[in-house]
Amino acid sequence: MTRLRTAIDDLGDATGEETGALLLAAARHAVTYRTAPRARQRAEATYGQSVAAFDDALPEDGETAEQVLDQLVRRAVPGLHAATGPRFFGWVIGNSHPVGVAADWLTAAWGQNTANHVAAPAAAAAETVAARWLLEVLRLPAESAVGFVTGATMASFVGLAAARGEVLRRAGWDVEAQGLFGAPPVRVLIGDEAHASVYSALHYLGFGKASLLRVASNAQGVMCPDAFAERLARDVPPGAPLIVVTQAGHVHTGATDAHERIVPLARARGGWVHVDGAFGLWARACPAHAPLAHGVEGADSWATDGHKWLQTPFDCGYVIVRDAGAHRRAMTIAASYLPPVSEHERDPSHYVPELSRRARGFATWALLRHFGSKGIAAMVARHCAQARLLAAGLAAEPGITVLNEVVLNQVAVRFGADGDGATGDALTRAAIAALQEDGTCFAGGAKWRGRWIMRLSVIGFSTTDDDIRLSAQAIIAAWRRVASTAAAS
Ligand SMILES: Cc1ncc(COP(=O)(O)O)c(C=O)c1O
Incomplete structure (x- = not known):
């Protein structure tokens, strides 16, 4: 901070000083937020309270930059969950590592439009190299193309668009030219517990749920x-265009499909296999856990996130497609005012749905460089061990059941007597509410297989074993409060 302040103080011209003071003030707010201890991991303000905090009439006269910044911080901070903290286990959220945040600040400050290599040479180059590193760390085919998207939802959208184009092309239909009406039917096989976002990606592409x-x-x-195997044999006619969607990392259990069996069966039918590996694909970066995702490398496209296990700030996801030509056919935007691209160059927009966009390659490059492949492997291994530690601590308490085999970083927990339908649901929801009220750690809930569960995702780089022990104690204490209230009523 002192060095930064000196650098700002040294700025010469008046505009520079003003800009410098503003950015330094923002940095101060950010540092305060990231370093201040907080009593509770959940946001103190609800959505409704946050709307009320922001909800002024549109100002006619603008305010100074300093006023705006102060107002923003004052109104936003109460409504922020501690998603960057060590005991935040809600949804599946990485910690927005400071190295990624710093790179992302520069990304915003540099203001590059990352559509193409002429408009943004450095941004395009960072993506080119980060793409190569991603393939290396995830042990995926080196010839694959990579698109830097907002997250795994868009990554699946792009991967499945490439899949749709290619399986139809093989059937003699050019979907990019002819559209979908009148096209040969494409069969899509998907697990009935695939992530909701993959179903969304499919319906954006014309594959309705039914x-x-x-x-x-x-x-x-x-x-x-x-x-x-049965569904494939029974419902997919030989030669029919086929897409198979698998997952590496179930959102509640962390489990991965048996790719070593599924991929060869799909391939024997000429099918395209797309893997949703929003977080589970990162098991491949860790030698101890890579066997869980064995066979995944035989697929055709993969969706994963940076803002989960790689700890990039939001938003950042990656789509990886083995057949770079199919990827480009699905996504390229061409116009006379956009530069041509030679085989030695790469235009970021040829791999994603957007033309103008943020330079996500900078933060990705910075974090891959900061962790190194060994650092990522160690972090994944640590989170998996911590998830087992958490599960073991909880399972030892009467009335708490860990429902999943903790193979990765996800823990699904149920409260109350086993088989206790509606009562167990009520107790589980009450335990989640009690834990959130206490605030030592944060976990959310979900309905899985007809029953409410507490979901815990150990995926923040800053979580220590002590955080896990403290969190297990807090969950048990919340459960005891709920159980004793229930017993008394
Ligand atoms: C398994 C899985 N797939 C897809 C997604 C969607 O990812 P995103 O929110 O980055 O689009 C998630 C998000 O948690 C997920 O866990």
């Missing part, structure tokens, strides 16, 4: 390979 061939899941929420 048209999908769903495959039954096992107790961990991933496809039963036998059920997959």
Whole structure:
């Protein structure tokens, strides 16, 4: 900070001083936010309270930059969850690592439009190199193309757009030219517990939910390979265009589909396999956990996130497509005022739905460089061990059941007596509310297989084993309060 302040003080011209003072003030607010201890991990203000805090009439006269910044901080901070903290286990959210945040500040300050390599040479170059590093760290085919998107939802959208184009092209239909009406039917096989975002990506592409061939899941929420083989044999005519959607990392259990069985079956039918690996694909970056995602490398496209296990700030996801030509056919935007691209150059917009966009390659490059492949492997291994530690601590308490086999970083927990339907739901929801009220750590809930669960995702770089122990104690204490109230009523 002192060095930064000196650098700002040294700025010569008046505009520079003003800009410098503003950016330094923003940095101060950010540092205060990131370093101040907080009593509770959940936001203190609800959505409604936050709307009330922001909700003024549109000002006619503008305010000074300093006033605006102060107002923003004052109104926003109460409504911020501690998603960058060590005991935040809600949804699946990385910690927005300071190295990524710093790179992202520069990204915003540099203001590059990352559409193409002429408009933004450095931004395009950072993506080119970060793309290569991603393929290396995730152990995916080196010839693949990579698009830097907002997250895994858009990554699946792009991967499945490439899939749709290619399987139809093989059937003699050019979907990019002819559209979907009148096209040969594409069969899409998907696990019945695939992530909701993949179903959304499919319906954006014209594959409505009712048209999908769903495959039954096992107790961990991933496809039963036998059920997959049966559905393929029964419902997909030989030669029909085929897309198979698998997952690496079920959102509640962390389990991964049996790719070593599913991929060869799909390939034997000429199918395209797309993997939703929003966080689970990162198991491949860790030698100890890579076997979980064995066979994934045989697929055709992969969706994953930077803002989960790589800890980039929001938003950042990656779509990886083995057939770079199919990827480009699905996404390229061409116009006479946009520069041509030679085989030695790469235009970021040829791999994503947007033309103008943020330079996500800078933060990705910075974090891959900061962690190194060994650092990522160690972080994934640590989170998986911490998830097991948390699960073991909770399972030892009467009335708490860990429902999943903790193979990765996700823990699904149920409260109350086993088989206790509606009562167990009520107790589980009450335990989640009690934990959030206490605030030592944060966990959310979900309805899984007809029953409410507490979901815990260990994925923040800053979580220590002590944080896990403290969190287990807090969850147990919340549960005891709920159980004793229930017993008394
Ligand atoms: C398994 C899985 N797939 C897809 C997604 C969607 O990712 P995003 O929110 O980055 O679009 C998530 C988000 O948690 C997820 O866990």
